Amino acid sequence: DAGxxxxxxxxxxxxxxxxxxxxxxxxxHRYMYWYRQDPGHGLxxxxxxxxxxxTDKGEVSDGYSVSRSKTEDFLLTLxxxxxxxxxxxxxxxxxxxxxxxNTIYFGEGSWxxxx
Amino acid sequence: QQQVxxxxxxxxxxxxxxxxxxxxxxxxxxxxxxxxxxxPGKGPALLIAIRPDVSEKKEGRFTISFNKSAKQFSLHxxxxxxxxxxxxxxxxxSNSGYSTLTFGKGTMLLVSP
Numbered sequence: 181d182a183g184x185x186x187x188x189x190x191x192x193x194x195x196x197x198x199x200x201x202x203x204x205x206x207x208x209h210r211y212m213y214w215y216r217q218d219p220g221h222g223l224x225x226x227x228x229x230x231x232x233x234x235t236d237k238g239e240v241s242d243g244y245s246v247s248r249s250k251t252e253d254f255l256l257t258l259x260x261x262x263x264x265x266x267x268x269x270x271x272x273x274x275x276x277x278x279x280x281x282n283t284i285y286f287g288e289g290s291w292x293x294x295x
Numbered sequence: 296q297q298q299v300x301x302x303x304x305x306x307x308x309x310x311x312x313x314x315x316x317x318x319x320x321x322x323x324x325x326x327x328x329x330x331x332x333x334x335p336g337k338g339p340a341l342l343i344a345i346r347p348d349v350s351e352k353k354e355g356r357f358t359i360s361f362n363k364s365a366k367q368f369s370l371h372x373x374x375x376x377x378x379x380x381x382x383x384x385x386x387x388x389s390n391s392g393y394s395t396l397t398f399g400k401g402t403m404l405l406v407s408p
Contacts, residue, residue, distance in 0.1 A: 220400065221400065222301075222400035222401050223384065223396075225395050225396070238395060270338050277329075277341065283329050283344060284341075284396050286331075286338035286340070287338050288338045289336075289337070
């Protein structure tokens with residue numbers, strides 16, 4: 181358990197509406213990530229953050245924005261949801277692994293359906 | 296673009312058999328190679344990981360074999376059990392885990408009783 185909480189866990193929304201997914205961590209990790217998972221594509225990075233107010237784009241960032249005003253919270257916003265954004269969204273953090281160095285741990289996911 | 300190619304897409308193995316999943320990468324800057332296991336409705340969970348200074352790492356029934364010159368690594372699940380049925384993802388990153396992960400597309404493993 182990496183202390184990651186995602187909310188909401190499930191959401192159905194209409195095309196064109198804004199949606200915000202929240203990721204909350206309890207262990208003060210610096211790096212946080214948002215991935216989406218789709219059949220046939222695996223996990224793809226949307227945005228990531230390396231500190232408060234420090235964010236960068238990933239592989240599939242179009243249509244998404246992020247914000248990190250506090251270490252513990254990383255928000256993913258779909259400004260105007262489209263059906264192509266129907267997906268499972270995973271938040272992740274970078275933390276020490278069982279050996280040396282760091283690895284990435286995932287939350288439980290947020291299932292988003294855009295109708 | 297950085298890529299990690301994973302095969303096969305799906306795999307059926309009999310209980311007690313060996314499951315083998317292969318991955319290949321292109322970026323020689325990658326220095327950390329984790330494998331994740333994902334059950335339906337759950338997030339991916341770190342299973343085992345390796346760094347390129349060793350050719351093999353074993354944890355219980357799970358072994359990673361790493362071939363640096365070929366830029367390939369594989370996951371072996373010995374004595375496969377029905378409870379191992381899940382989707383497995385290989386991944387790679389550089390900078391010892393502080394960079395972003397690049398994932399393979401996943402392998403759905405089914406271990407038949």
